[in-house]
Amino acid sequence: MANVMNVHSSVPTDAGSRHPVAIAGLNHWFGEGEARKQVIFDVNMRIEGGSLTILMGPSGSGKTTLLTLAGCLRDVQEGSVKMFGQELYGASERELVANRRRMGFIFQAHNLHESLTATQNVMMGLEVHGRDDRGRYLEASHHLLGLMGLGDRFDYLPSNLSGGQKQRVAVARALVGNPDIVFADEPTAALDKDSGGRVIRMLKRLGAERGTTTVMVTHDNRILELADRVVTLEDGRVVDDSAH
């Protein structure tokens, strides 16, 4: 992982802190007026630095909402979400964006830019940190794609890649900037067993070597045994929280 870039080394980081994500008394609602519906009920959770935490639960249980709240993609309505010690409740857009730059996102859908090649898509995960030596960005992007088994697909457009290959490019995009924390939603859903295993092993390795924390929503039972912790939600409440 030597070529994964430490692009935000200048950002104050406490990624190695014991609990990069600390959630307390979190409630969340969707809709307004009579249509207002509570989807998260008094969730309390601390996530260990460098760990792989899996969120499980049936559809509509609130796991994805929890992921987006912790991922600075939604405003915290009630309760506290601290990211690297910084309170997200009432945080400004600028602060949320600065936090997001320390994160890596892997979506269920790859969401690759159709006009950009695999390399260019991965480079987007680096360019967000500003102008730098493009040669270094290129080298880091190629390195990550190589680790994903896409060394012969650098200049391919997404339309010329299989579903699994696209997802691996998306994973490379999320990891190339050496994020402090990775939020992933069903990252292995589109991958075969080998590719899925490769992605999870890489996340685990990042956790062990660099202290990268991973929070993942998945229904993939093959991964459960690799997780440090599995949190199960039902109807917006944590019903089980077990360390592995």
Add this chain to the structure above:
Amino acid sequence: MTNALARVLGRLPIGWLQLVHSKTRLAAAVAGVAFANVLVFVQLGIFGALSETILVTYELFDADILISANDANTFLEGSNVARQRTYQALTVPGIAAALPVYTALTEWTQDDGNTSSLQVIGIDPGAARFLRQDLRERIPELAILNTALLDVNTRGVDAELMDTVKSGRSIDFELNGRTITIRGAVSFGGGFTADGYLFVSDQTFLRIFQKRISGAPDHILLKATAGAGVAAIVDQLNLIFPRDNLRVRTLERAAQEDLAYQTTERPIGLIFGFGVVIGVIVGIVIVYQVLSTDVADHMREYATFKAIGYRQRFFLGIVLEEAVILALFGFAPGISISWFIYGVLGQKSGLPLEMSVATATMVLIGTILACTFSGGIATRRLASADPADLF
């Protein structure tokens, strides 16, 4: 191109890559911008020709001051001026000479049945110094009654007939029931008021237009003595003359006022001015439509970039990058087609349609600004790109 843009922008040229990825959309957008450019160029060309043909009448003369009737908004319009004002003006210190000018429109029906409208200008052939240099040596020829100099650029004249005029041979023709001999050709060019000019002596003019009288010219031209302050003379003449029926202006100001009147208050000027506005609006709408669709089609990708941590100005940069590329790509065919149209239209109409560097630069800058404006509006849709929806 991608590498060059990446060096200029300091980032991946996503706007460029998006445009070239959808080649059909790029072609449609470039065609749209080019079409808007052609609209604007043609309207500006005709508008410019209108302006030029208005000014050319004034440029025929070499004088400092013009006395006209108060209602003379153009050179051809308005009441007459009493010739006695000529002598009155000459009493003012600093006035070296004065010349009554007669002008009117008439129809010239040729032997083949074709009709051309002529703006006839009549002056004293002994006052050549009131004319621009190239006319001075020709005007004494008009001392012979019923002779004229014809504008070789007059529209609707049989080519063979015009060749005869150009060769210097005299030809006779009938104008308002009087036989006029054309003794030579001069070159002015037709405009929007008439197909061409006909220069005659004041005496010939009064024979062609028998209802006109020598005591009532249309304008009076004045030449100031060397070193005299023209502005001060104009002020003094305005004190002497009744301001409710006469206007005294420098010749240059009269030309500018005529131009302003015809381009902003007469339908023809308004139509072409409006045409330019329509062209700009068409361009803005087309580019907005293309960019807006482009933004809508990439909403998920933009939302992903937002999640990664890209700020709003990054997206604005992408859309503006696309806007400027479309402006430049659309301008190139736009100016080429317009150039061709200028040539054809100029040849057919006789209008002085000219593609000046200033006009081309102005349209290019206008195109970039209009496309940028469209891009700015299109980015408003980006606000709805919510990264939370990606999960």
